[in-house]
Amino acid sequence: MSQPSSLNSFFDDALRRSLDEHDRNLWSAIWDQASGGKRFRPRLLLAMYAALGGEDEHLAAAAADAVALLHTAFVIHDDVIDGDEIRRGRPNVLGQFSAYADGAGASPERAKRYGESAGILAGDLALLGALKVIATSGASRSMLNRLIDLLDDVLRRSAAGELADVRVSFTGATLEEIIDIAAWKTSAYSFELPLQAAAILAGAEEDIVVGLGRAGRSLGIAFQLLDDIDGVFAPADQTGKDPLSDLREGKFTGLMAFARDSEQWEELSRCVGRSELTAEEADRARTLLIESGARDSVTALAQEYREAALAEAMSLPQAAGDVVRKAIALILPGESGVRSVGVA
Structure with missing residues (x-):
């Protein structure tokens, strides 16, 4: 790039x-x-x-x-x-x-x-x-108007996603709501905005702008699902943040949505959302998330959205599709399941 x-x-x-x-x-x-x-x-x-x-x-x-x-x-x-x-x-x-x-x-x-x-x-x-x-x-007036409209839409969805992300830490959420939050909070500005803005600036046809939006949405959801896994399981030198922060804050992510229906939830729910959570207790929470199948379920769901993004790339002009595919290869794991880079 x-x-x-x-x-x-x-x-x-x-x-x-x-x-x-x-x-x-x-x-x-x-x-x-x-x-x-x-x-x-x-x-x-x-x-x-x-x-x-x-x-x-x-x-x-x-x-x-x-x-x-x-x-x-x-x-x-x-x-x-x-x-x-x-x-x-x-x-x-x-x-x-x-x-x-x-x-x-x-x-x-x-x-x-x-x-x-x-x-x-x-x-x-x-x-x-x-x-x-x-x-x-x-930019021309017409192009500027389209860019401002796109930016307005992205800002509105991002704000809604951030607010919801905080709210569900104390209300909980369904998996469908978690997906919506990921689309609003992450897909909108991290992927849909740069892809669609580029298309508008290049004078692309509307169907390409729309297709890039769909690809960006799926790509962003997959990225956020995996980012939530990293927030709990990855070390600080990989994420640049405290590996206890998501658990202490009680972030209700896809991991929690899956785990809530498991037999491990009763014990797990006593760990998350506690500001005084110790490193040992956090390790126990991670073990429960693995035993409940939550980590594997979120990983599998992320792979589904990754495949959806690849399918959308197939509908784009060759060169544009190649850019999307390169982005997917860069930030989302393939069959190895290993993430090589983030987008922070």
């Missing part, structure tokens, strides 16, 4: 216009967040744009930058929602500003609140930056 353009000029301008030391620190933290990760989404957009015959590299690069900023906004806000202070193995915006407040003598509660405040504001600024980059990209 092609490499996205740099956001250096955007952040250079933001830092130049900063109001004081703390404002500069906030923008620097956003830049640090935007610079990390694998930048999968902008690369996916650029690859699909080229595959569909797009020729305006400046326009595509601007859209890729907007997608990168949107992802940055969502990541920052997601960390605030989850109460996580670490992202990719180092302090995130929340963690950096909590540490500053702690060093300035604030109580733990006030330090955490300052970090959360910085996270909310940083995410808002990154989101506004994504809109600004799109608005000043030079």
Whole structure:
């Protein structure tokens, strides 16, 4: 996949216009967040744009930058929602500003609140930056309207998915609801948005735009199902986050939806959602998830959605289908069942 353009000029301008030391620190933290990760989404957009015959590299690069900023906004806000202070193995915006407040003598509660405040504001600024980059990209009015409509739809579904993801931690959910949340929270902005934006920018026919949306939906659901497994079973050096956080938070994922109907659920339900959960208790919870068949069931379901994404790729033009297939091979396991890379 092609490499996205740099956001250096955007952040250079933001830092130049900063109001004081703390404002500069906030923008620097956003830049640090935007610079990390694998930048999968902008690369996916650029690859699909080229595959569909797009020729305006400046326009595509601007859209890729907007997608990168949107992802940055969502990541920052997601960390605030989850109460996580670490992202990719180092302090995130929340963690950096909590540490500053702690060093300035604030109580733990006030330090955490300052970090959360910085996270909310940083995410808002990154989101506004994504809109600004799109608005000043030079796209025609009709194309800009389509991109804004797509972005509006993605933001609405992503917000609904994030809210539902928190809600079901205390209400529980059916497997069908878990799939909907994955489609809203992950598929919409991580896969459907870059694929469909690329098609719009390249002037592709509507049936291709729709087909890419379907492929992105299935790809995103498969990815989220496997990501939920990693959140419980994978070590910190693989995920960049605390392997106890999902269990302590009580995230109600596909694992829990399957396990709830098993004989292991009574014991398992006493483990999840406890902030004081120990490493030993977490190991027991993992054992119960395996014994209940939940891990194998979620893995199998992810494979079904992987196959659905591959089937959708077959209906696309050859070059576009190749991009989707390459994305699937990159982030979803094949028959080996081993994940090689994420999209954080």
